[in-house]
Amino acid sequence: MDKLLEAKGLRAFYGPVAVLHGIDLDVEQGEVCALLGANGAGKTTTLRALCRTKVRTEGSLSLAGEAIERRTTEQVARLGVGHVPDGRGTFLGLTVEENLRLGCYTRADRAGCASDLERMYGYFPRLKERRRQQAGTLSGGEQQMLAISRALMARPRLLLLDEPSFGLAPLIVREIFGILAKINREESVSILLVEQNARLALELAQRAYLLEGGRVVAHGSSEQMRQDDAVRRAYLGD
Amino acid sequence: MEAFLHQLAAGLAAGGVYASMALALVMIYQATHHINFAQGEMATFSAFIAWALLQAGVPYWLAFAATVLVSFSMGAAIQFAIVRPLEKAPELSVVVVFIGLLVIFHSMAGWLFGFDVKRFPSPFPVDAWFGSALLSVHQLGAMAVTLAMVAVLFAFLRLTPLGLAMRAAAENADSARLLGVPVSRMLMLGWGLAGAIGAVAGMMVAPTLFLDPHMMSGVLLYAFAGALLGGINNPVGAVVGGLVVGVAENLLGTYVIGTELKLPLALVLIVTVLVFRPAGLLGRVVVKRV
Amino acid sequence: MNAIPPALKALPTAKFAQADRVRSIPRLFVALVVLAVAVTFFAQGYQLFQATMIVSYAIALLGLNLLTGYNGQISLGHGAFYAVGAYVTAILMARYGVPYWVCLPISGGVALVVGYLFGRPALRLEGLYLALATFALGIAAPQLLKSRHFEPWTGGSSGIVLNKPEAPFGLPLDADQWFYLFSLVVGLLMLLVARNLVCGASGRAMRAMRDHPLAAEAIGVPGSHCKSVTFGISAGFTGVAGSLFAVAVQFVSPDTFAMFLSISLLVGIVVGGVGTLWGALYGAVFIMFVPDLAEKVSKAAPWAVYGVVLIVFVYLLPGGLARLARRRA
Numbered sequence: 001m002d003k004l005l006e007a008k009g010l011r012a013f014y015g016p017v018a019v020l021h022g023i024d025l026d027v028e029q030g031e032v033c034a035l036l037g038a039n040g041a042g043k044t045t046t047l048r049a050l051c052r053t054k055v056r057t058e059g060s061l062s063l064a065g066e067a068i069e070r071r072t073t074e075q076v077a078r079l080g081v082g083h084v085p086d087g088r089g090t091f092l093g094l095t096v097e098e099n100l101r102l103g104c105y106t107r108a109d110r111a112g113c114a115s116d117l118e119r120m121y122g123y124f125p126r127l128k129e130r131r132r133q134q135a136g137t138l139s140g141g142e143q144q145m146l147a148i149s150r151a152l153m154a155r156p157r158l159l160l161l162d163e164p165s166f167g168l169a170p171l172i173v174r175e176i177f178g179i180l181a182k183i184n185r186e187e188s189v190s191i192l193l194v195e196q197n198a199r200l201a202l203e204l205a206q207r208a209y210l211l212e213g214g215r216v217v218a219h220g221s222s223e224q225m226r227q228d229d230a231v232r233r234a235y236l237g238d
Numbered sequence: 239m240e241a242f243l244h245q246l247a248a249g250l251a252a253g254g255v256y257a258s259m260a261l262a263l264v265m266i267y268q269a270t271h272h273i274n275f276a277q278g279e280m281a282t283f284s285a286f287i288a289w290a291l292l293q294a295g296v297p298y299w300l301a302f303a304a305t306v307l308v309s310f311s312m313g314a315a316i317q318f319a320i321v322r323p324l325e326k327a328p329e330l331s332v333v334v335v336f337i338g339l340l341v342i343f344h345s346m347a348g349w350l351f352g353f354d355v356k357r358f359p360s361p362f363p364v365d366a367w368f369g370s371a372l373l374s375v376h377q378l379g380a381m382a383v384t385l386a387m388v389a390v391l392f393a394f395l396r397l398t399p400l401g402l403a404m405r406a407a408a409e410n411a412d413s414a415r416l417l418g419v420p421v422s423r424m425l426m427l428g429w430g431l432a433g434a435i436g437a438v439a440g441m442m443v444a445p446t447l448f449l450d451p452h453m454m455s456g457v458l459l460y461a462f463a464g465a466l467l468g469g470i471n472n473p474v475g476a477v478v479g480g481l482v483v484g485v486a487e488n489l490l491g492t493y494v495i496g497t498e499l500k501l502p503l504a505l506v507l508i509v510t511v512l513v514f515r516p517a518g519l520l521g522r523v524v525v526k527r528v
Numbered sequence: 529m530n531a532i533p534p535a536l537k538a539l540p541t542a543k544f545a546q547a548d549r550v551r552s553i554p555r556l557f558v559a560l561v562v563l564a565v566a567v568t569f570f571a572q573g574y575q576l577f578q579a580t581m582i583v584s585y586a587i588a589l590l591g592l593n594l595l596t597g598y599n600g601q602i603s604l605g606h607g608a609f610y611a612v613g614a615y616v617t618a619i620l621m622a623r624y625g626v627p628y629w630v631c632l633p634i635s636g637g638v639a640l641v642v643g644y645l646f647g648r649p650a651l652r653l654e655g656l657y658l659a660l661a662t663f664a665l666g667i668a669a670p671q672l673l674k675s676r677h678f679e680p681w682t683g684g685s686s687g688i689v690l691n692k693p694e695a696p697f698g699l700p701l702d703a704d705q706w707f708y709l710f711s712l713v714v715g716l717l718m719l720l721v722a723r724n725l726v727c728g729a730s731g732r733a734m735r736a737m738r739d740h741p742l743a744a745e746a747i748g749v750p751g752s753h754c755k756s757v758t759f760g761i762s763a764g765f766t767g768v769a770g771s772l773f774a775v776a777v778q779f780v781s782p783d784t785f786a787m788f789l790s791i792s793l794l795v796g797i798v799v800g801g802v803g804t805l806w807g808a809l810y811g812a813v814f815i816m817f818v819p820d821l822a823e824k825v826s827k828a829a830p831w832a833v834y835g836v837v838l839i840v841f842v843y844l845l846p847g848g849l850a851r852l853a854r855r856r857a
Contacts, residue, residue, distance in 0.1 A: 053415060077418035089413035091406050102406050105399065106418035154417065273656055275604075275663060320839065329655050331842045333602055334798055338842070341791060342835030349828035455787070459667055462660060499675055501668040508664045512657050513649040 002029040004158055004190050005050065009059035012049040019045045021214045022059065027158060032184050032191040034201035036231065037211035043194040044086050046211065047160045051083045052076050078106045082156030086163050088147040092136035096127055099135050099146055103153025113153070120149040123179050141172035148176065152183065158190045165197050177204055202226055245488050251377035253484020254384040258439040259461030260468065260476035261388060262432040267470050269408035269428040275336040278458030279343035281436035282451060284309040285444045286351045289358055298361045302441060306434045313433025314426040322422065347451040358444035380442040387438050388477055391431070395473070404428060459504040460487060466511045469518030478520060483507065564712055568705050576704040577776060578816060583715040584772040585812035589796045590722045590805065591765025597803030598726055599758045600738030602659040605666030607789035609763040611673060612639045613770025618688040618780045619681050628693050632714065632771045639767020640760045647759025666790035673782035687781030690774060711772050718765060722805060725761070792819070795834050798841050801848025810849040
């Protein structure tokens, strides 16, 4: 399979402080890849580095063969990378529908935007009910749905998700992960998923990386990772 | 009674100008959380540019349009060259730079155009059909222009994708970037619009207040009061606040405290709002459910 | 300015400052004082006036710096407190015959109270909103002074005329020389007060509030009180400076205290160096001479110079001249 995203020797710095110490990571076309690790391991920082936002990076980064390590955040977004950040990054003061329409900012086709809007409402009927409500009034789960939909409105090639299950009831998490699987299958959106809930992540993903202290300490197929001692001890509680 | 209505109407007319300046202030504040202390001087400078064009024989509405365009570019240029590098600077530095801009515009106006008071023509003919006993032709015309400008602005912000992108960039720059919105360019656009709004306000108020470098300092203070009263985060509030302040200033000035304490009145208003309700009357309390 | 140093850094600075107090006063400072006194005998009338004005501005800048540099609050309207000090002195001296050396502390005290009262509600405001409130104060001050309601005291637009006091005890000094010396002594006193404030416990509290208001409150620094007291003290300093101004110029009128003054004070601390004591002197010299020189070029020039200087200093010399001098030393 082709590599959609490839990172080699990726370092990331907040000011003078190095948080990632040389990561090699790739996401293949059409797959779901998981990024596991404890708090502080550098998972969020990795996603930020991939989007070129908020951190200073070194090392090489390429998207579908095109080098992006010098691009700005906006440019990376325009190249087809969607990022659902931790904390969701909802525009709280705007309505649900306005939030969604923003997802279309980089797209040229007006008609496509309108039909995609309906599609998102199809995935998440709750959003349709609340379309004219201020986004800040939505519950956590609804905001997560909103954030994911908004990212999808841009028709990204690669979707980066930062802890989509955080703070959500299990039922809602199941719902969301079900839709992620569907989107991956039907629309061939590749996904890089950061999750603390390793069990859940490994169910959805085909491959996974384990991050510790800013380095990759293990990687392989989900099956391999499930058997891996380090992963089991620390994250699967076996 | 007639006198009262007269004052009320005059208050609304003045309030219209305050409202538009307040709108410019809110636009910049919303996007950057900075208060543009130089807004008044920029507007005055724009009015001077218009005056110079008119002196050179340019027809009014052409001069008007040209001034608006130039002011838009000036605003955008200032954001790009002077404000943007300060993105990460401490608050004091930013305030100092804004005061520096205020001072520079003030002195440029004086240097290029002189400190003597000048007459500025009104585009509305004195004997036009819509004159009335309550409001002069110019006052009505100015209100109409202001209203039209505010309406166009609101339509732009609420109904167009670019306006939506601007609001998003103002609200949450990081998330906006992740969606491909060029936030820096949106800020330039915001400043440009603020400059244009100020230019319109300046040209509408100059016939009444007469044109000199000090023209807008009082207006700016009232615009601040109006913006704070309406809610510094809220464009609608800015307009409402401006109108309220205009009416209050006129009524209090005529009936209570006399006209020479107008600035202290603005001061009291500002401090009162800041102390008792800093979010303003219509300030948007953004609901956050955790 | 450079990024405000993190709260942790404030503590060691305070410790060093404490040690400084014990160590002997630097030689440069002594030399400067001697020079300043010598000026009394070498300078002529107008130059003495200028020297007195420098002292007055320096005191005002000390005050503003206490507020901005050490407590992190922004005031764009300190000209108003300068006016308070000047007018209190003028009214007491001209209308009630109170001797100038009594007027001085009273003026300072009144300005302190006014500043505290203004600061008390205003302190709930974030830095930016305080800047806005003081901006309004600075713009509104002349109108307040001109107002008919206060005219019996303030003399309205015509202002009040004062007489410069003669040297006491029959000292062989003329009025200008005497008043300059008097101002110098007042200036040194105020410097001592400022230094003690900055170096002592209150100084640490001030800086803690500047760098980390939440943490400061958590460890028991009473936030609102500390802030408004600092504002009051800062106003008090400026009021003392205004009092000296009134006597030196022998005249007060509302237009002297327009926005240009507040902006001058701001320029003074930016040029001199925010958060330094030496900066007050550099800034005072700057605002004493530069506008006058600029005015010779054109009427608009003083404002233009101020504007350019403000912006240039923020970008290129955020620590002001004081930081530059320290680097050389």
